[in-house]
Amino acid sequence: MTGKQFLSTVKYVAGTKPAFLLSEIAVYLDEPLSVGQMYALLQPHLAALGLAAQKTGEDYAISRLQPSPPYILNAAEEKRLDAYLSLGSMPSVLETVIEQYISGKTGKDWSDPVILERLRRAIVAQKDDYWKPADKRSLQYTKGYAVLGYLAYHFPVYFMQARHLLAQMARDGLLKQEMTILDLGTGPGVIPLAVEDFWMCLDTARATVHSVERSKENIEAFGALARSVATQNPQVTIEPPREADITSPGEMQLPDRVDLMVFSNVLNELAGLPVAARADIVMDYAERLAPDGAILIIEPAEEATSTGLRILALALKKRGLSIYAPCTFVWGTNCTPDRCWSFQTAPSIRPTRIMNTLAACNEPFRYVNTDIKYSYVSLRRDGKTRTHCHIPKDTKALRLSKVHLNVGKRITVVAAKMSEDLGDKETHLFRLCDGSAEKPVYAVLPAFHIMPSNRELGSAPYGAVLEIRNVLVRYNPAHDAYNLLVSRNTQVTPIV
Structure with missing residues (x-):
């Protein structure tokens, strides 16, 4: 029996019983499988099937998932959210811990002229690499001063733009009372830390954040930053990141049911892979997405990268995911994304102390990064869209x-x-x-x-x-x- 046939059998039994033991499936199989073998086949697909598994002795109790209710903002939270989005800078504790981390890693104060010059070189190298053609980029923010330069230059903007995306999800009613979040290619932890910060706007919602990262130095930085905010918000649990490459996760243990899956500024770095291969990666992880969950892909607003995201989004749509936002297919047709350069903006942030200090040189514009411009797509499996377009019957609109x-x-x-x-x-x-x-x-x-x-x-x-x-x-x-x-x-x- 193939894996596909086995999953079809499980789906059939789940449709006739609200709960059952995995061992009960054995009578339906043409070839004998142990409970362990069956669970190994089933486990990656539990969320896609809308099922949960609970170990019971040598067996597993399988039941239908009970979705967590959506989290609806109250008037006080809406007001709090408006004030939160008006903040123009990162939390001071996070800015301070980045400074302390750079000082600790280099053995000198971050404002030492030697350290500043090394940071400048790292930032310029990253920016030069970024503007190369996609197939010529290396975009490695994984070791040494590359990680420190990322913390000094990129981290603040990516952290602040995550605030706006999470706020949009909250106002769209896409957050849940209890959420499991998976950040793939987390780097030094931008998304987990942004979740921890954002959830302080919410009265009772809770979240557990899992992440995957291949770079030991990024994981070290993530740990240092996460410890600085670990007691800030008891509503959020940030799990230690799993060390793995998202393109070859191997035997990595991940949650079975993910409510929000994030690929933030990571898929564009896989420039050596064709669109189909990147779509394969997303679809493999999408097997763990809750039936009413969302996948959020975020990329920089640069033209080639932004257009590449639209091409990838269409490839994922053709594989069965639905585009929740920002695209609306008014006529129910697939688009032609090859020249679709579309991005969102938000108010600029205030430069950090590190940026201002780095900018005290002959070319200050190179080291201040305050503009929030990003491309994104939110995908789902349930067909839900942010805008459901009803064209009035009497409208003589032209495609x-x-x-x-x-x-x-x-x-x-x-x-x-x-x-x-x-x-x-x-x-x-x-x-x-x-x-x-x-x-x-x-x-x-x-x-x-x-x-x-x-x-x-x-x-x-x-x-x-x-x-x-x-x-x-x-x-x-x-x-x-x-x-x-x-x-x-x-x-x-x-x-x-």
Whole structure:
């Protein structure tokens, strides 16, 4: 009997009984298997099957999973969350412990001129490597001053952007009363530490955070930082990271049922692997995802990396995962992501003491990292989406794949706003997508044409679906793209 046949048998029995012993499956099998062999086959797929296993003597009691209820924010938590997101810097205890860790590792105070110069060299090397073509990058933040440079330059921004993503999940009702979180390729622990920090906004929710990391030096840094906040929030348990490569986990023990799985700034570093191989990695871990769980993939906003994320997301969609956000497939078609450069922004952070000290040199701009710009995709197995688009029956909307046939004409479209303002004070520019366009499409709004009837184009959040009536189609040969010119006679309305 193949593994697939065995799992089908378990699924059948689970559909007829709310609970049973694993040994009971034996009577259905063509070939004899021991309880241990059956559990080894079943264990990685428990979450996907919506089952839980509890060891009972030499056997396992199998039962249907009882999902944890969603965590709904109350009014006080909403107010607390607004104040939390307005904070422009990391917790002071975390900033201090990073300074102490660098001092401890180098044997000198972090502000020593020799240490600062070594940190500068590490940061410049990382940035130079980052801007190379994808197949030429090494992007190794795994040892020596590479780890220290990451803590000084990258960590604060990645930590702060995690706040915004977790807040969005909370407001979308995607957090649960009890959560198991798995961070794959955790580095020095950005996501676990951000979870610990964010959960202090919540009254009663609890979380256990597991992680995987291959670098011993990152694990050492993670441990130092985690110890500094270990007593800050009893609602969160941060487990020690498992030392392993996420591409070959081997016999690594991971939780059976994961409510939130995170790949933060890690899949793009596997540039030597084709998209299909990276999709294989995600799908292998997705077997452990709870039926109502989410996978969050975060990447930098750089064009090639951001576009690569959209290509990967579509590959995962074709393998059975659904895209919860930020994409909305208005017409139910798959998109053409090859030129889809889409990212979100958030208010800049305040530079840390280390950044300000590093910047006291001839080229200060090299060492201050405060802009929050990131690309992300949230995926699920249950088909749930953030925006469920209902196009009114009387709407004569044109698919964006047809705009090339309507150059010089005025049309109506229904599309998601997939960028913040890419223009300037005189001309506002927003990327649009409905899941059908083969070439980039932008809404162009001159400042002197802003009216109450079209103001929603600028104020709508990233990912919002809008009906845009009476726009003029123009082709932009310089960028091989199409512009939809918004005028005073254009009507912009959110689609709910």
